[in-house]
Amino acid sequence: MKSEQESQFTSAFQPSFDEISPSLYETTFVVVDLETTGGSHNSAAITEIGAVKVRAGEIVGEFQTLVNPESPIPPFITVLTGITDAMVIAAPKLGEAIFSFLEFVGSSKDSVLVAHNAPFDIGFLKAACAKLEISWPSYQVLDTAKIARYVVTRDEAPNCKLSTLSTFFGATTNPDHRALSDARATVDVFHGILDRLGSYGVKTLEELKSFSTRITSAQRSKKYLAEGLPNTPGVYIFRDEAGIPLYIGTTRNLRNRVRSYFTAAETRKRIHDMISLAHSLDVIQTATIIEAEVRELRLIGEKQPRFNRRSKFQAKSLWIKLTKEAFPRLVAIRGAKGLDDESGWAGPFNGRDESARAIEALYEVTQIRQCKPRITLSSMKSASPCALFDMKRCGAPCIGQESIDSYSSHVTAIHQSLHIDSRPILNSLNERMKELANQERFEEAAEVRNRLGALIRGSARAQSIRSLTRVKELIAAIATSIDTWEFVVIRHGKLAASATAKSDNYKEVVESLKLTAEVVIDNGEILPASHHEEVEVLLRYLNQEGIRIVEIDGIWALPTFGSAAARSEIEKVRAQVGANSYKEDFANSVDRFAQRSTN
Known part of the structure; x- marks a missing residue:
């Protein structure tokens, strides 16, 4: 039994305030969102900071500032956000903006940062502090996208994008890729998440922080599936009670990889759902890791496991080709069946938009026809030319204005570009892009650039694939x-x-x-x-x-002047761009703005 003195000491003990996790009601949260010139804090800059401070479910303050990135804003970013070079020329520079933001947030003891896809926003803020040579306050950070994956089912919302969750939770502000609007929308999403977390018994900040990194009961109860596995390369297959594959993966070390699925390091809700359904595990040991990777691809394509996302529809990939008819045209098709070396083809492409851009790139600099009907002698009698004929972008073979022999020159140019020598068409696209840029039609120039990139990627992949097959x-x-x-x-x-x-x-x-x-x-x-x-x-x-x-x-080789060579050259140029080249570009953009203002 305890002595009387020990009992008095025990009953008198109370934890310090630092040891008590504050309730969510008492915690001050600062919801932050950034707009930037690109996706990586290593090469892009902040253009806008927006933040909303909330406590006890109420908004207690807002912060918003544009930021001068000291570099031109890419046209596609301007289209996305509406932020132009002119808007940020007189805006505070990074140092002033960051200091104002940190002053608004307060110390790490006062506030907790919240962001949607927090690694992006916090990564830029930390990089900014490092650039300014100031220490980043050790803020606690919550990611609404990460937590939402645990409280919103796929049936309720197909994904955890901010726009999707804003609609689902009935946010009063629509996210529009402006920092303050997106921060306000994130506040509503955050409050919706907190309402749901109440049913999980989450009431304190510590419980909220650990919620998305907890080990589920299914992970604990099915940890035995990882026992006795070899530490060799191979493929692992999680199966349900009926033996149907749920998930297929590959690894260099079967033992370590499978064990990781049953630890707190595995935070993907999709995988947690899979483990809750898993009943057994099969492994296939392989001699090499490359054999394991190939076996995984083949098994995913064959078994179509419901929890795998990639490689399930390999046979339905998108390609482009020239049709086989008197007056061929460009079409996008699913699957490689029907492609042959006699007709021009390229691919695969990462989506319908990418294949459409590649076709539009070829439309941009050739007079290949864009209409769909098959052209015959009888159809020519009743056909009428489209506007492209008047614009001198098509020779109108549909009405007999262009013969088969004459039209074949366009087909040959495309075939040559896709399979042998890409320089004529790529050079024409580059010239078109420069022409538009010189006319300050930057959005159109950016679209030509995107089309050019899609064409290079698709035809380079095609040439590389065919070289090996x-x-x-x-x-x-x-x-x-x-x-x-x-x-x-x-x-x-x-x-x-x-x-x-x-x-x-x-x-x-x-x-x-x-x-x-x-x-x-x-x-x-x-x-x-x-x-x-x-x-x-x-x-x-x-x-x-x-x-x-x-x-x-056999011969394993690529065309000397093919798109693969063009892609390699582009990568070299990007690697050679100096870290300070943005200064000259920004100075030029300021000069152009001044000239427009004067005019």
Whole structure:
């Protein structure tokens, strides 16, 4: 039994104020939103700061300021936010704006920062403080996007974007990509989230902070699924009670990766939902990590697991091609079936918008027809030309104004650009972009730039993919340690076999691989034996530093003046742009503004 003195001491003990987590009702939150010139705080700058201070469910203050980024605002950012160079020329510079903002927020003991997709906004604010050589106050930070994933189901809202959640929670302010408006909308979303968290028993700041990093009961109860796994490369498959795959993944170390799903480090709500349904786990050990990656792609495409997001619709990727008819036209299609080397094609593209931009890029500098009907001798008698004929952007083959031989020059130019020499069309697009920029039609110039980029990316991917699928057999190796090598056999763009071997017996391993590797037949299609994602995984593997070509049956090469070369040149130019080049650009933009004001 405790002595009387001990009992008195115990009953008299009280925790300090620092040890008591404040209730949410007592906590002051500052909801912040930024507008910037780009997506990375390493290369972009802040253009606007908006913040709303709330306490006990009431707004107690607001803060808003434009910020002079000391660099031109890209046209697409101006279109998105409405913030122009003219608006920020007289605005406070970064130092003044940051000091005013920090003064509004107060100390880290007074306020808690809240943001939607907090790593973005807080990342820019921390980078700004580092640039100004001031210490960042150790604010506690809450991310409404992260917490919302735990309290809003996919049936209620398809995603956790601010616009989606604002509509769902009935926000009084619509987010419009202006800092203060978005901060006000985030306040309403935050209050909606707090209302829901009440049913989870979340009443204090500490409980709210730990809510999105907690280990669920399903994670605790199903931790046994990670027991006894090997620490080798491979594929893991979570299955439900009926044995249907829920999620398929790949890793270099099966034991460590699968264990991570049952720790607090796994915060994705989608994965938590998957684990709650998981009943069993299968693993497939592989000789190499590249084999594991390829097996994962194939299994996802075949099994269509509900909790995987990428690679489920490899056969439905978007491509563009020239149709086979007397007067071909450009079309976007789903799937690579029907593509061949005789007609022009490019892809795959990341979405319908990207493929449409690539087609529009070719429309911009060629007179390929844009109408859809098939042109025949009988159709020419009743057809009438469209406005493009009057604009001299089409030769009107629909009414017989352009012969098949004459029209074929446009087709040949596109085919050459997509497969052999991209310079004529890319140079024409560059000239068009410069012409628009010189006329200060910056939004149109930016659109041409986007079209040019889409065309380069799509045709470069096509040329890279076809360069590998033409090769009958390629054996490559890479060192994994001082005396161990990894070997792969690739046939027509498909991984046929892989293995590891010691330096002293690699010849025997290579011969064995050649004999036991999967037989792959070239069926004449651009993807004879696999989907494009597998080919691109293999291309990344083959292009890594240290790879060695052991044997090759065929020619693996890209067009000297193809789009792949153009993409490489663009990347080099971007890498060479100096950190201070923005000063000259900004000075030029100020001069242009002054000239417009004078005129």
